[in-house]
Amino acid sequence: MSLKNTLIVVAALAGPAFAQVAPGPYAGQQARAIKALSEEDRTALLEGQGMGAAKAAELNGYPGPTHVLELASHLQLSPQQRDATRKLLAEHKAAASQLGASIVEAERALDELFASRRADEASVRRATAEIARLQGELRFEHLKTHLAQAALLRPEQVQYYARLRGYDGQGGGAGGHQHRH
Numbered sequence: 001m002s003l004k005n006t007l008i009v010v011a012a013l014a015g016p017a018f019a020q021v022a023p024g025p026y027a028g029q030q031a032r033a034i035k036a037l038s039e040e041d042r043t044a045l046l047e048g049q050g051m052g053a054a055k056a057a058e059l060n061g062y063p064g065p066t067h068v069l070e071l072a073s074h075l076q077l078s079p080q081q082r083d084a085t086r087k088l089l090a091e092h093k094a095a096a097s098q099l100g101a102s103i104v105e106a107e108r109a110l111d112e113l114f115a116s117r118r119a120d121e122a123s124v125r126r127a128t129a130e131i132a133r134l135q136g137e138l139r140f141e142h143l144k145t146h147l148a149q150a151a152l153l154r155p156e157q158v159q160y161y162a163r164l165r166g167y168d169g170q171g172g173g174a175g176g177h178q179h180r181h
Contacts, residue, residue, distance in 0.1 A: 034107050035114075045104050045138075048096030053139040057146030063161045064142075065089035065149045071164055075157045084152050092145040099138040106131045 029035060034042065044051050050064070058064055065085045068075065072082055110127040113119040150158055162168045 034104065034111050036107050036111065037104065042104055045100030046097060048093040048100055050142055054142040054146050057143050057150075058165075059167060061158055061162055061167075062146035062150040063153065063158060063165075064146050065092065067165065068149055068153070068161065071161060074164055075153070075160060077157075081152055085149065088145060088148055088152070092141065096138060096141050099134060099141060103131065103134045103138065106134055 029038075032038070037045075041051075043049075054062075054064060065088050068077070068085050069082070069089065072085075077085065106127065110124070110131065113123050113127060153161070159168075
């Protein structure tokens with residue numbers, strides 16, 4: 001066998017041993033305090049942010065209080081509407097933050113089941129059922145806030161809100177940022 005052929009055979013045999021394996025999509029996340037939650041997710045839950053939980057309401061003509069207050073002058077809110085919207089937002093944030101903290105704690109408990117090697121089907125079922133229940137409660141909190149906000153506005157304000165937010169099919173305009181409540 002020629003030197004060239006020998007080198008080819010050696011390279012072919014050694015290749016797999018030196019091959020680089022691409023890291024998995026979760027690489028680096030094993031260092032998180034709660035594996036299933038990024039720091040951004042945790043912060044959003046603790047601050048009562050919407051995280052898209054109320055899209056069904058928002059995109060079907062039920063405004064959220066944060067954006068209503070941001071657009072207050074455009075919507076020509078009365079002083080009573082402003083006050084009621086501020087109160088609604090404060091009550092909502094308190095409830096959503098409390099539920100968010102409960103979700104963070106439930107995720108921490110689930111993570112601990114696995115970290116401590118105590119996870120089994122029954123414990124994981126209980127933990128995930130509790131997380132799902134809390135997530136449902138949080139989503140309901142966001143959606144009911146949109147229901148309450150829509151009830152505080154006149155129909156023409158709701159329509160103008162949709163137009164300003166770009167939901168009327170005409171491109172909109174005043175609100176081109178992410179939904180936060």
